[in-house]
Amino acid sequence: MAETLSPGELQFVCNSYDIVGDIAIIRVSEEARMFCKAVAEAIMAVHKNVKTVLAQMSPVLGDFRLRKLEHVAGENKTATVHRESKCLFSVDVEKCYFSPRLFFERMRVARLVENGEVVVNMFSGVGCFSIITAKHSSAQKVYSIDVNRSAIQYLKENVRLNRVYGKVIPLLGDAKEVVETKLCHVADRVLMPLPEKALEYLPYALLALKKTGGWIHFYYFEHAKKNENPVEKVKAKVAEKLENLGVVFEIPYGRVVRTTGPNWYQTVLDIRAVP
Ligand SMILES: C[S@@+](CC[C@H](N)C(=O)[O-])C[C@H]1O[C@@H](n2cnc3c(N)ncnc32)[C@H](O)[C@@H]1O
Structure with missing residues (x-):
């Protein structure tokens, strides 16, 4: 991202994200909202398997422990299949x-x-x-x-x-x-x-x-x-x-x-x- 953003802008970009199946979920601060697209493109360039980037707009909330998500780039979807320890997990990250x-x-x-x-x-x-x-x-x-x-x-x-x-x-x-x-x-x-x-x-x-x-x-x-x-x-x-x-x-x-x-x-x- 150093090639696309200035050091001043970079400080607002959160550098931790999750990849669930072929969906990347990024955390975005108020100040970094305008850089969402650039972050999403950088992630998709590095992780060729990522087809969708979603932004997490709220903490994990409520009895179901859900977070508010917004589509940023790629396919507009929230369901995927994640692989972990030789098991497959079908999940909708918006509903579960x-x-x-x-x-x-x-x-x-x-x-x-x-x-x-x-x-x-x-x-x-x-x-x-x-x-x-x-x-x-x-x-x-x-x-x-x-x-x-x-x-x-x-x-x-x-x-x-x-x-x-x-x-x-x-x-x-x-x-x-x-x-x-x-x-x-x-x-x-x-x-x-x-x-x-x-x-x-x-x-x-x-x-x-x-x-x-x-x-x-x-x-x-x-x-x-x-x-x-x-x-x-x-x-x-x-x-x-x-x-x-x-x-x-x-x-x-x-x-x-x-x-x-x-x-x-x-x-x-x-x-x-x-x-
Ligand atoms: C932090 S998540 C953990 C899910 C799972 N163990 C994992 O590691 O992916 C907690 C789960 O507990 C469920 N939950 C919340 N309150 C519950 C209750 N009173 N009884 C049963 N499940 C509940 C939520 O819907 C959520 O799926």
């Missing part, structure tokens, strides 16, 4: 949450799953964690809940694309209600990939676990100053909640999954609990 940034975390979890495990994914979206787990482990079943009807439609399509019929089970509804009515004490492992609701829904993750106990993968956003450790801060919050619930637990592992803003981190804890 999708982040290609969690690919390492999804494989990390899939590799922990042991033969014959029953997994409950409380917030499955179009099924990235669920399908990668089904494909790369010998899990018996991966129950996959989402409250967004479009996400469940795409999940069903992805079950077909990846041939995991009978192994990944899509369930539409609020995770609290679905666990209470259909999935009490069935799981060896529960995934909670919705940081905003993880603490509130923790009692339902415990309810889904077998009475003999199991694992919970708990995702959470935490603020931490330079001298603070975000993972330790989350551990303290979760430990307090679990102690109040009278649960026997240990938290042998935690890590920062990614940085989400200045002093903000997405973290994960692997919790072993007996409900």
Whole structure:
């Protein structure tokens, strides 16, 4: 872009973008709006497989975790097929949450799953964690809940694309209600990939676990100053909640999954609990 924009203009151009299938999603500040087309052309010149460039016009919002998108260049579309860890994900990025940034975390979890495990994914979206787990482990079943009807439609399509019929089970509804009515004490492992609701829904993750106990993968956003450790801060919050619930637990592992803003981190804890 140094060839098309001046150094003064370049400072407004955000240099991080996501590629989902053949769609690139760019973030644009108010000041950089007029350079959108130039940014899109630069991305399409570098990534020959990108057919569409969309601009993200809002943060990820609401229960469905969606963002407002605007077409900038190329084909005017929002649906695509993304490839990750030898799996295919059909998704409409306007109607469903999708982040290609969690690919390492999804494989990390899939590799922990042991033969014959029953997994409950409380917030499955179009099924990235669920399908990668089904494909790369010998899990018996991966129950996959989402409250967004479009996400469940795409999940069903992805079950077909990846041939995991009978192994990944899509369930539409609020995770609290679905666990209470259909999935009490069935799981060896529960995934909670919705940081905003993880603490509130923790009692339902415990309810889904077998009475003999199991694992919970708990995702959470935490603020931490330079001298603070975000993972330790989350551990303290979760430990307090679990102690109040009278649960026997240990938290042998935690890590920062990614940085989400200045002093903000997405973290994960692997919790072993007996409900
Ligand atoms: C951050 S996304 C994660 C999606 C997916 N696990 C992934 O990695 O692509 C969270 C998902 O939770 C869903 N969701 C939000 N509230 C929910 C609830 N109460 N019960 C079930 N799903 C919910 C949203 O629709 C969204 O698809």
